[in-house]
Structure formats: structure tokens, C-alpha cells
Amino acid sequence: MSEVVANATSDAAPEKSPRRRWWERYSSTSPITLTMLALVLGVVIGALIIMVTSATVLDAWRHSFHHVGSIGSTLKITFDNVAAAYRAMLTGSIIDPTLLFHSISTGHGWSETMTPLSETFTYATPLVIASIGVGVAFQTGIFNIGANGQAIMGGIGGTAVGSMIHVPMIIHLPLTLLAGIVGGAVCGLVPGVLKAYTGAHEVIVTLMFNYVVNAILIYALTSTALQLPGQANGISRNFDASATLDPIFGAKSGLRVSYGIFVAAAVVVFAIWFLKRSSLGFDFRITGANPNAARASGINPKFIVLALFVVSGGLAGLAGVVQAASTTHYIDSGFLVGSAGIGFTAITIALLGRLQPMGIVWGSLLFAALGVGGRAMQAATGIPLDLATIIQSIVVLFVASPVLIKEIFRLRKGAQSFQMATKGWSS
Amino acid sequence: MRVELKGITKRFGSFTANDQIDLVVEPGQIHCLLGENGAGKSTLMNVLFGLLRAEEGEILIDGTAVNFANSGDAVRHGIGMVHQHFMLVPVFTAAENVVLGFEPTRSFNRLDHKTANAQIHELSQKFGLEVDPDAVVENLSVGLQQRVEILKALSHDAELLILDEPTAVLTPQEIDALMEIMRSLARDGKSILFITHKLKEVRAVADVITVIRQGRVVDSVPPTESEGELASLMVGREVNLTVNKEVTPVGDVVLELRDVVVRDDRGLAVVNGVSLDVRAGEIVALAGVQGNGQTELAEAVAGLRRVESGTISLRGRDITNLSPREILDAGLGHVPEDRQRDGLVLSMSVADNLVLNTPRRAPFARRGTRNLTAVAANARDLVQRFDIRTSSIDATAGSLSGGNQQKVIVARELSRPLTCFMASQPTRGLDVGSIEYVHRQIVNQRNEGLGVFIISSELDEVVALGDRIAVMYAGKITGVVEPTTSREDIGLLMTGASVVDHV
Numbered sequence: 001m002s003e004v005v006a007n008a009t010s011d012a013a014p015e016k017s018p019r020r021r022w023w024e025r026y027s028s029t030s031p032i033t034l035t036m037l038a039l040v041l042g043v044v045i046g047a048l049i050i051m052v053t054s055a056t057v058l059d060a061w062r063h064s065f066h067h068v069g070s071i072g073s074t075l076k077i078t079f080d081n082v083a084a085a086y087r088a089m090l091t092g093s094i095i096d097p098t099l100l101f102h103s104i105s106t107g108h109g110w111s112e113t114m115t116p117l118s119e120t121f122t123y124a125t126p127l128v129i130a131s132i133g134v135g136v137a138f139q140t141g142i143f144n145i146g147a148n149g150q151a152i153m154g155g156i157g158g159t160a161v162g163s164m165i166h167v168p169m170i171i172h173l174p175l176t177l178l179a180g181i182v183g184g185a186v187c188g189l190v191p192g193v194l195k196a197y198t199g200a201h202e203v204i205v206t207l208m209f210n211y212v213v214n215a216i217l218i219y220a221l222t223s224t225a226l227q228l229p230g231q232a233n234g235i236s237r238n239f240d241a242s243a244t245l246d247p248i249f250g251a252k253s254g255l256r257v258s259y260g261i262f263v264a265a266a267v268v269v270f271a272i273w274f275l276k277r278s279s280l281g282f283d284f285r286i287t288g289a290n291p292n293a294a295r296a297s298g299i300n301p302k303f304i305v306l307a308l309f310v311v312s313g314g315l316a317g318l319a320g321v322v323q324a325a326s327t328t329h330y331i332d333s334g335f336l337v338g339s340a341g342i343g344f345t346a347i348t349i350a351l352l353g354r355l356q357p358m359g360i361v362w363g364s365l366l367f368a369a370l371g372v373g374g375r376a377m378q379a380a381t382g383i384p385l386d387l388a389t390i391i392q393s394i395v396v397l398f399v400a401s402p403v404l405i406k407e408i409f410r411l412r413k414g415a416q417s418f419q420m421a422t423k424g425w426s427s
Numbered sequence: 428m429r430v431e432l433k434g435i436t437k438r439f440g441s442f443t444a445n446d447q448i449d450l451v452v453e454p455g456q457i458h459c460l461l462g463e464n465g466a467g468k469s470t471l472m473n474v475l476f477g478l479l480r481a482e483e484g485e486i487l488i489d490g491t492a493v494n495f496a497n498s499g500d501a502v503r504h505g506i507g508m509v510h511q512h513f514m515l516v517p518v519f520t521a522a523e524n525v526v527l528g529f530e531p532t533r534s535f536n537r538l539d540h541k542t543a544n545a546q547i548h549e550l551s552q553k554f555g556l557e558v559d560p561d562a563v564v565e566n567l568s569v570g571l572q573q574r575v576e577i578l579k580a581l582s583h584d585a586e587l588l589i590l591d592e593p594t595a596v597l598t599p600q601e602i603d604a605l606m607e608i609m610r611s612l613a614r615d616g617k618s619i620l621f622i623t624h625k626l627k628e629v630r631a632v633a634d635v636i637t638v639i640r641q642g643r644v645v646d647s648v649p650p651t652e653s654e655g656e657l658a659s660l661m662v663g664r665e666v667n668l669t670v671n672k673e674v675t676p677v678g679d680v681v682l683e684l685r686d687v688v689v690r691d692d693r694g695l696a697v698v699n700g701v702s703l704d705v706r707a708g709e710i711v712a713l714a715g716v717q718g719n720g721q722t723e724l725a726e727a728v729a730g731l732r733r734v735e736s737g738t739i740s741l742r743g744r745d746i747t748n749l750s751p752r753e754i755l756d757a758g759l760g761h762v763p764e765d766r767q768r769d770g771l772v773l774s775m776s777v778a779d780n781l782v783l784n785t786p787r788r789a790p791f792a793r794r795g796t797r798n799l800t801a802v803a804a805n806a807r808d809l810v811q812r813f814d815i816r817t818s819s820i821d822a823t824a825g826s827l828s829g830g831n832q833q834k835v836i837v838a839r840e841l842s843r844p845l846t847c848f849m850a851s852q853p854t855r856g857l858d859v860g861s862i863e864y865v866h867r868q869i870v871n872q873r874n875e876g877l878g879v880f881i882i883s884s885e886l887d888e889v890v891a892l893g894d895r896i897a898v899m900y901a902g903k904i905t906g907v908v909e910p911t912t913s914r915e916d917i918g919l920l921m922t923g924a925s926v927v928d929h930v
Contacts, residue, residue: 277799278796279786279787298753
């Protein structure tokens with residue numbers, strides 16, 4: 001009953017002037033605003049955590065209890081500590097204005113100036129690719145939790161082709177990337193077949209498959225074919241120079257940002273075309289929005305599930321091979337384990353970006369910047385990297401609970417409603 | 428109890444849903460509120476039941492002005508409401524549902540089943556509403572579930588009962604039973620406000636009919652008014668309730684069913700040896716009470732349900748157990764029974780829904796890339812030709828009224844080359860204006876030589892449209908008769924009586 005009323009209200013809302021509508025888009029409860037506010041909250045809560053965990057700040061406060069007059073200096077110490085941490089995070093992930101000014105005035109030191117941006121883009125590149133893979137699946141109503149395993153399989157496939165075949169770059173590099181896609185797609189196809197033909201739940205199967213792939217990685221790294229000769233550890237052969245994604249500005253520049261970002265850009269363009277313009281993408285969206293209507297419209301649900309896992313797994317696999325081919329040029333038993341598990345981060349980013357390719361690009365850059373900046377902060381101030389992880393988590397937490405944001409910032413107006421990107425576990 | 432609404436005005440933004448509505452319900456009166464979908468009936472009832480607050484006007488109960496802050500206030504003042512979509516807990520028993528919120532308890536807050544059952548029993552006796560208190564609601568038929576809702580309202584000593592579109596989900600027999608209940612409640616002095624857009628039942632049961640159009644009371648008339656008069660009051664123009672059909676030559680068989688057996692989800696053979704022909708240029712209407720296998724038969728023809736045995740062919744080509752895609756491509760147009768579940772993607776645009784099952788066909792796509800210009804051109808053309816009322820072709824299908832949603836499906840199906848057109852419950856839930864429109868479209872297709880297969884549980888529709896009427900009962904065709912056959916005879920066939928007059 002109340003839904004009917006709500007509809008009637010929004011339908012009947014008087015036409016606003018374009019200018020007012022533009023303003024509302026960024027001032028009210030639009031997804032962009034909510035995400036920005038979530039970031040603000042993350043930063044504020046992060047500041048509180050710095051205050052209560054920094055020894056310097058706590059000492060200053062302890063001191064001020066005994067010397068009442070020192071409250072001013074205590075507040076200054078507190079502020080300075082927090083400011084130093086965030087300054088280090090910003091200058092370490094985007095740009096340091098001092099260095100920039102120096103570079104502009106002298107024409108030197110561009111390498112150091114641009115390193116933070118270069119690092120942020122380097123970290124964001126595989127995240128964009130993997131997150132789009134996950135996002136495409138989520139839009140179809142299927143939860144691919146196995147992106148990490150698919151990325152590792154992509155890494156294995158890519159490393160095999162990149163290190164064991166020796167052909168000119170024009171063939172070798174595309175072949176290596178293709179091997180990554182095939183590795184991820186095959187890895188995704190197994191849960192896909194299980195879901196399509198036996199009705200197994202994809203969340204359970206893909207999640208568990210991550211562990212299977214971990215074992216496959218160890219096995220592959222200790223096989224004579226892939227293991228670096230003369231090594232007892234699980235470490236692979238190196239990529240041929242003809243199979244790596246090299247730094248755009250050359251190896252001497254010191255900037256790691258590689259041609260991988262063009263691969264990521266191509267994936268974004270592909271994803272936009274795929275979701276908006278392709279016939280298969282249209283079938284995916286219909287299936288995601290209404291599986292019954294999809295079936296009645298002649299769409300074969302089994303085919304969609306299989307195609308989806310090929311696309312989603314293939315993209316995750318591509319992310320894996322891009323990661324290996326652009327940074328380390330080999331893989332070891334720690335490949336994509338733990339905090340480097342881009343396949344798990346991808347799930348978070350896909351939701352943060354509301355499953356839209358451009359949203360995912362911004363989400364990936366934010367996560368990469370927080371990670372890179374967090375390391376710079378740890379180096380400069382001694383505050384642990386975990387603070388960056390906490391801020392990431394808080395942003396996601398608040399984005400996932402828009403009502404909370406609206407309450408905190410007293411946002412009540414605006415007709416646009418914010419919906420969660422996902423619907424539920426069942427499909 | 429005498430309830431009076433005076434000058435009720437309810438606005439949503441700049442839209443006036445109710446405009447200065449006056450309405451009086453006398454004790455013991457069955458007062459019918461008649462109007463098309465979106466006329467403001469439900470808004471008015473929500474105001475009366477305390478779910479919405481009116482901007483202007485007042486509600487008087489026995490001459491005293493009352494003010495409802497919420498529906499609880501309305502209940503305390505003796506108003507009960509049975510919603511169109513029942514608000515019952517499916518896994519609870521009838522008794523548990525009735526006492527829900529006001530449960531009699533024993534020590535430690537345990538539900539006192541004995542007292543609860545006794546209360547229900549007493550209520551059932553008093554009002555002649557037989558319901559087994561221990562029956563689990565999800566196992567009850569829709570008609571009985573509605574009884575539980577009515578009992579629930581009566582258990583709060585309701586003097587005025589609001590029934591919101593109570594017949595939309597009922598079979599003809601259940602509708603008759605409901606009307607009997609309404610009459611007996613009225614005899615006991617209860618007032619009933621009955622909301623509907625169906626003309627027949629209004630005239631059968633109402634004491635007074637108030638017609639609402641676009642938020643205003645158009646007129647209050649006695650039930651002796653003719654259906655045609657009521658329809659024009661409701662729609663605001665002359666409405667043609669009978670469908671004009673020319674005599675057209677009948678061609679070859681386009682849809683042929685031979686000994687078709689189909690099982691339902693529980694594995695029962697709900698379609699048990701059905702044979703039927705539909706020829707080009709004729710409308711075959713399949714009548715029958717809902718639940719006698721028609722739904723499963725339609726699904727089987729569309730390829731959505733496996734055919735156990737027997738054959739289905741489309742213009743001589745065997746399509747038994749082909750995929751839905753192959754059957755669509757073979758030329759079957761299909762309007763599914765549940766349009767929101769199977770026919771549309773509500774979150775997608777009208778334009779996308781108009782190519783939902785032909786997205787790869789030229790000119791809508793080329794080599795895997797959709798041609799959105801062609802999709803939009805197609806949408807503009809169909810929106811105009813089929814008079815689909817939408818704010819834009821990019822509006823979501825979910826924002827359309829039920830009638831316009833159905834037009835989207837009909838337009839989509841009729842805009843591609845067809846061999847046979849099958850429509851399940853084509854006008855269920857539609858208002859008079861839309862029914863008239865959809866019927867005219869169907870008859871036009873038949874006149875142009877298409878074979879049409881209609882599956883409907885509305886006897887009026889079957890008689891109005893069918894050139895031949897097949898009646899289905901318990902999974903079998905009990906007879907195929909001329910539309911001139913008396914309603915009594917068709918009714919007999921619907922209950923499984925022996926074959927009357929084979930065609």
C-alpha cells in the first residue's frame with residue numbers, strides 16, 4: 001500500500017528547472033553524493049582511530065591532565081598528528097605539491113613527482129579488470145565469488161605461455177594475455193557447468209573453488225614445466241621480455257605504470273559496449289532482472305550461465321595475467337594471496353561502483369589510492385597500513401547502508417532513491 | 428453504523444487523487460465504489476482506513492467527526508479492510524491468523540489454541556463463514572483465504588467492511604459465495620464498501636453504486652442502471668461492450684494439439700489427453716475454471732513446460748518440446764498469463780520490452796551489436812499504433828498501468844510475423860477501456876486471417892470472443908461448442924458434466 005503512495009508522489013512531483021535538477025543530483029541522496037559522504041565518514045573515523053592509537057597523541061593528553069594550561073598545545077599535537085598522517089596518505093597516493101612545484105620550476109625530478117600517481121594507477125589496473133568481471137556477473141544476478149581463483153588461474157596460464165613459448169612480441173604478448181583469459185574462463189566454466197546442469201549454488205561452488213585453485217597453484221609451481229630451474233621454492237620461470245607489459249615511460253623512468261592500463265581501458269570500453277549495446281549483454285540484463293521473462297522470451301538460461309562464467313572468469317583471468325605481466329614478471333606461491341587478493345577486493349569494488357563500468361573505475365582508483373597512500377603513511381608516520389584498510393571498510397560499510405548516511409547527514413529530500421546493487425543470494 | 432465522507436481531497440504533489448469526494452454509507456448497505464484503475468478508489472479507501480491523511484474534508488461516524496492517525500484508530504472505530512493482496516501468514520493456521528496481534532495466551536505467554544479456535548468457531552457460526560480453524564492458510568483456496576481475512580476484520584467488531592477488489596482473484600463459484608456472504612453480513616446490519624471495476628458483480632450485489640472518475644464522484648446510481656450506462660460513466664465516453672465480428676472464411680489448421688499430456692510441478696497429469704485444432708481466421712476460446720490445466724497447457728504450447736506425450740504442431744510442423752526460442756521463431760505469438768512475471772521486465776524501458784523476444788532480429792541488431800536507433804523507432808511506432816500511454820519510450824515498463832503493460836506485450840507479439848496468436852487471460856485485471864481495446868485488437872487479427880487461441884476463465888470474454896468455445900475440466904476437454912450455446916450449458920461443461928453439443 002505505501003509503495004503505491006510513494007510512486008504516486010514521485011510521479012506527480014512537479015517539474016523542476018534543469019539547473020535545480022543538476023544541483024539536486026549532487027546535493028541530495030544521489031549515489032555519487034552518498035559515496036563521497038561515506039568517504040568523509042571514513043576519514044573522520046580514521047582520524048579518531050589515529051588519535052586513540054598514536055602514542056604521541058595519548059602522551060600529550062596524559063600530560064594535559066596534569067598541566068591544565070597545556071590543553072592548547074595538546075590539541076595542536078593531536079591535530080598535527082592526524083594532519084601528518086593524511087598528508088602523507090594524499091601526497092603518497094596522488095601528488096606532493098612541493099615536489100610538483102620543484103619539478104615545474106626546475107624541470108627536473110618528474111620521476112619522483114609522478115611516482116605516487118603511477119603507483120596508484122599500477123594498483124588500480126588489475127582491480128578495474130577483475131571488478132568489471134565480477135560486476136557483469138552481478139548484473140545478471142549471479143554471484144561470482146571465485147574471481148580470485150579465476151585470476152590465479154589466469155596468472156598460471158599467462159605465466160606458462162609467457163615463459164615457456166618463445167615467439168616475437170607481436171604474437172607473444174597477445175597470446176599471453178589470451179592464455180590468462182582462457183585460464184580464468186576455464187576456471188569459471190567449472191562452477192558454471194555445475195550450476196547450469198546440476199543446480200549447484202554458484203556462491204558455494206565458486207567460493208570453494210578458490211581453495212582448489214590455491215592447491216593447483218602450488219602444484220603448478222613445483223612442476224618441472226613451470227618452476228624456475230634450480231629452485232626448490234614455489235616460484236615460476238620469468239616471463240620472456242616479449243611477453244611483459246612494460247612501463248609506458250620506459251624502465252629508466254622509475255615509473256611502474258605500464259601498458260596494462262590500456263588493457264584496462266579496453267576492458268572498460270568493452271564492458272560499456274557489452275552491457276549497453278551488445279545482444280548478449282541485453283540477454284544478460286534480462287536474465288538478471290527477470291529470469292522468468294527471460295525464459296519466456298526464448299533465452300536459454302543454461303547458455304546464459306555458461307556464457308556469463310566465461311566472460312566473468314575470463315576478465316578475472318585477464319586481471320591475473322596483467323598483474324603478473326606488468327609488475328613481477330613471475331608468479332610465486334604468494335600470488336594474489338591475502339591482501340593482494342584482487343579477486344576478493346573486486347567483489348567490494350564492483351558493489352561500490354554499483355556494477356557500472358565507470359563507477360568501478362572510480363572505485364578501483366579510490367581503493368588503489370588508499371592502499372598506496374597507506375603505505376606512504378606507514379613509512380612517513382609509523383601509523384600502520386591497516387588504517388587504510390579500515391577506511392576502505394568503513395566506506396563500503398556506509399555505502400552498503402545508505403539509510404545510515406542519510407540519517408547522519410540529515411538528507412531527507414530528493415526523489416532519487418539509492419538502491420543496493422544486489423538483490424539477494426538466490427537466483 | 429453510518430459513515431459519511433465529506434469533501435475529501437487528497438493530493439500527491441500537484442496531482443489530485445481525490446477531489447472533494449462526498450460519500451455516505453448507511454447501516455446495512457452494500458455500497459459499491461466503481462471506477463477504472465487509477466481513478467482514486469484505493470486512495471479514498473486508504474484515507475478512510477487511516478493509512479493516508481486527507482488535505483481537506485472530514486470523516487463522520489454516526490454524525491461525529493473522527494480523526495484517524497493510523498489504521499489502528501480506524502479499527503477501533505469499527506472499520507475493517509480486506510486488502511486486494513491478502514495480508515496473511517501462509518504457514519499459520521486460519522485461527523492463528525485471525526487472532527494475530529490479539530492472541531489469547533496461557534501462562535508464560537503461550538498461545539492458547541483452544542480459545543483461539545473457539546473464537547473463530549463462534550465467529551464462523553455467527554456470520555455463516557465456514558472455515559476450518561486448524562487449516563494452514565497456504566493450503567486453503569484463494570476464496571477461503573479471503574474468508575479468513577473477512578473473519579479477521581469481523582473479529583475486531585468491524586461495523587463497516589471495506590473490500591478492495593475482492594473478486595479479482597476468485598473463480599466464478601467463489602464470487603457467488605462471496606456475494607452471498609456480503610448479503611448476509613448486510614442483513615446483520617454491517618455496512619460494506621465494495622471496490623471494483625467489474626460491472627456484472629456490481630449490479631448483482633450493490634444497493635448503491637457510486638462511480639468515481641479521475642478523483643471525482645461522477646454519479647451515484649441504483650443497480651438497475653444498465654451495464655452500458657455504468658461503463659460510460661466510468662470511462663467518460665461511450666463504450667462498446669459487445670465485440671463486433673465479421674464473418675470471415677476459415678483457413679487451414681495452424682495450431683494442432685493431439686492427445687497432449689502435461690504434468691504440473693508436483694508431477695500430476697493436469698493436462699490429460701487434450702486434442703484441439705485452431706484454424707486460420709478463427710478464435711478458439713478455451714474456457715474453464717482456473718486450475719483445470721489451462722495454465723499448464725498454455726505453458727506447454729509455448730515450450731515452457733515439458734509435454735509428456737502427444738504432439739503439438741504449428742501449421743503442420745511438429746513443435747513438441749522444442750525450446751521457447753524455436754517455438755517463437757516458428758511463429759507463435761504468446762501473451763503469458765502472468766504478464767509481470769513472464770511477459771515483461773519491469774525495470775527495463777518500454778522500448779526494450781517491445782523487443783524483448785526479438786532482440787537479435789533485423790533491424791534491431793547486427794552482428795551482436797544492438798541498433799538502439801531501430802529499437803527506439805520501433806518503440807515510437809508501436810506506442811502510437813497500439814495507443815500505449817507512457818510518458819516516454821524510455822520510461823520503465825513498471826511505471827505503466829496494468830492495461831498499458833498488457834498493450835506493450837500485445838503490441839510486441841503482434842508486431843512480428845505470426846502463424847498463431849495465443850493469449851492467456853488477456854484482460855485479467857484490466858479496466859473496461861483497456862479490455863475493449865485488447866478485444867478489438869484480437870478480433871482484428873482474426874479478421875486478417877490469423878489463428879487465435881484464447882485461454883480465459885472469464886465466461887463473458889470467452890463468449891464475446893470465441894468462434895468456437897472449448898471447455899476444459901480436470902485436464903480434459905469436456906466439449907467444444909458454438910458461442911451461441913447457453914451459459915448454463917457452458918457452465919455445466921465447466922463442472923465436468925457430459926458433452927452437450929459437439930461442433
